[in-house]
Amino acid sequence: MLNWNRREDVREGLTRLQEQSYPYLEIIVVDNGSTDGSVEMIRAEFPQVRLIETGKNLGVEGYNYGFRAARGEYVLILDDDSFPAYDAIRRMVERFQADPQLGVVAFDVRSYSQFEAGQRQQPAMGEAAKKAQPPSSGEKTSGAAKPVGVDYYMSFNGAGAGVRRQVMEQAGYYPGEFFLYMNEMDMAFRIWDAGYRIEFFPDIIAYHKASPVNRQSWRAPFFYTRNLFWLVWKNQPLLRAWGLTLRLFYYCCYFSLEQSTMIYIKAAWAAAAGMTTILPLRKPVREEVAQKLRVPYRVNFTFYR
Numbered sequence: 001m002l003n004w005n006r007r008e009d010v011r012e013g014l015t016r017l018q019e020q021s022y023p024y025l026e027i028i029v030v031d032n033g034s035t036d037g038s039v040e041m042i043r044a045e046f047p048q049v050r051l052i053e054t055g056k057n058l059g060v061e062g063y064n065y066g067f068r069a070a071r072g073e074y075v076l077i078l079d080d081d082s083f084p085a086y087d088a089i090r091r092m093v094e095r096f097q098a099d100p101q102l103g104v105v106a107f108d109v110r111s112y113s114q115f116e117a118g119q120r121q122q123p124a125m126g127e128a129a130k131k132a133q134p135p136s137s138g139e140k141t142s143g144a145a146k147p148v149g150v151d152y153y154m155s156f157n158g159a160g161a162g163v164r165r166q167v168m169e170q171a172g173y174y175p176g177e178f179f180l181y182m183n184e185m186d187m188a189f190r191i192w193d194a195g196y197r198i199e200f201f202p203d204i205i206a207y208h209k210a211s212p213v214n215r216q217s218w219r220a221p222f223f224y225t226r227n228l229f230w231l232v233w234k235n236q237p238l239l240r241a242w243g244l245t246l247r248l249f250y251y252c253c254y255f256s257l258e259q260s261t262m263i264y265i266k267a268a269w270a271a272a273a274g275m276t277t278i279l280p281l282r283k284p285v286r287e288e289v290a291q292k293l294r295v296p297y298r299v300n301f302t303f304y305r
Contacts, residue, residue: 003032032062093162
């Protein structure tokens, strides 16, 4: 879990992790220089949690501190405002144990409001009663729970995803240079290219409180757009990279006019200015991966509609 000034959300997330049906957990929180008392709260209320302090806001690079420190065979990635359902980690481990080529278990990340609604439906049921009713032992990797085969590749949502640690070490961690957004997609390129799969399981659930700050500021459209360019330049084969770069520049111009904003143009300029940082990191993926991995190139240009 990576935290930056989300003390109360982290408190709830750590509480929910302690309620998991799977008991063998190493809980790591990386704090990105919080000033809201998060660190003090974790030390006082959750002394068993391994706390790593970066001293400043490193963005997604902070996750990498936790990835390197993790000692388990599987790593569960969470935001500071997300947590897994009661039996999610147990189910995740079962999926990994059943399939050695499975690199990432993508959770069904749902809105926190759905968790609250479920809590309201059981007002008289305490935690002890809930824990007395675990899922049946026969509910393991059933045919109903397995994802339907598709002819495309997918990424994952970093608010709830399990990654096999050896796969992460082989493919590489999050791209710290991105700072915010598209980091999961960058890792997805490399995981698929390494020969492992990412699969979505609708019965493995996490709940997420979407940040009201980043989505309503310039940060989301700026970093999404800049990092789309960098994602292309790092991972796509040459001909695809040229074509996608032209398409992204067109989107920046068209949607800037449509939405009366300069943020997309500024992001494109920042991407070009950072080219000397990105190009040395370039490692094109196999053509099959480039063709099949779904990347939301256009949808990110809708922030000001």
